[in-house]
Amino acid sequence: xxxxxxxxxxxxxxxxxxxxxxxxxxxxxxxxxxxxxxxxxxxxxxxxxxxxxxxxxxxxxxxxxxxxxxxxxxxxxxxxxxxxxxxxxxxxxxxxxxxxxxxxxxxxxxxxxxxxxxxxxxxxxxxxxxxxxxxxxxxxxxxxxxxxxxxxxxxxxxxxxxxxxxxxxxxxxxxxxxxxxxxxxxxxxxxxxxxxxxxxxxxxxxxxxxxxxxxxxxxxxxxxxxxxxxxxxxxxxx
Numbered sequence: 001x002x003x004x005x006x007x008x009x010x011x012x013x014x015x016x017x018x019x020x021x022x023x024x025x026x027x028x029x030x031x032x033x034x035x036x037x038x039x040x041x042x043x044x045x046x047x048x049x050x051x052x053x054x055x056x057x058x059x060x061x062x063x064x065x066x067x068x069x070x071x072x073x074x075x076x077x078x079x080x081x082x083x084x085x086x087x088x089x090x091x092x093x094x095x096x097x098x099x100x101x102x103x104x105x106x107x108x109x110x111x112x113x114x115x116x117x118x119x120x121x122x123x124x125x126x127x128x129x130x131x132x133x134x135x136x137x138x139x140x141x142x143x144x145x146x147x148x149x150x151x152x153x154x155x156x157x158x159x160x161x162x163x164x165x166x167x168x169x170x171x172x173x174x175x176x177x178x179x180x181x182x183x184x185x186x187x188x189x190x191x192x193x194x195x196x197x198x199x200x201x202x203x204x205x206x207x208x209x210x211x212x213x214x215x216x217x218x219x220x221x222x223x224x225x226x227x228x229x230x231x232x233x234x235x236x237x238x
Contacts, residue, residue, distance in 0.1 A: 088119030102134030
């Protein structure tokens with residue numbers, strides 16, 4: 001293995017906290033108040049990312065699916081980064097993809113806008129996966145979007161990494177249900193990478209400023225301005 005190079009990790013706290021994104025830019029969720037994030041530069045050594053993981057693309061047995069909280073279940077035998085997946089949307093809207101652990105706790109989530117029949121669309125995830133079983137990668141868009149699934153012709157498990165050294169995609173799954181599915185839901189052509197953080201910088205604060213304060217209305221009729229011949233509010237016809 002050789003050095004992959006520098007990367008930026010984004011956190012929601014100055015120390016500790018949650019890793020919310022990886023990459024040179026941070027796309028925040030919808031914010032209603034000014035929010036601080038902290039960026040940390042890290043140097044990673046390891047293998048270059050591998051694409052074509054999981055099922056590379058839908059087959060001739062593909063069909064339409066639009067079920068909320070459906071997706072794929074997988075196990076991780078060592079730490080890796082789930083860089084991206086491909087989806088095939090048949091409707092336009094905001095696609096949300098979320099990662100849950102075996103206990104049903106949300107680990108990470110991201111969303112992106114997609115256009116109908118534009119697949120394959122590569123969705124950048126940059127989810128950090130630690131060793132464990134029963135991870136669930138789900139579509140959590142609300143309302144759910146219509147995506148292509150393979151309802152037959154699948155051969156679970158699908159290996160992740162070189163000869164499955166990172167883990168396996170074990171089955172399709174329904175949200176937090178313990179029932180499994182032989183359908184391959186939504187997420188194709190996984191790109192995964194293996195790396196070890198060798199050194200890291202101090203965190204630097206980045207403030208996402210939200211200004212939702214509206215200016216106060218002018219006081220008194222003399223300060224009001226209207227189009228036409230009206231001079232005061234009382235002169236307006238409703």
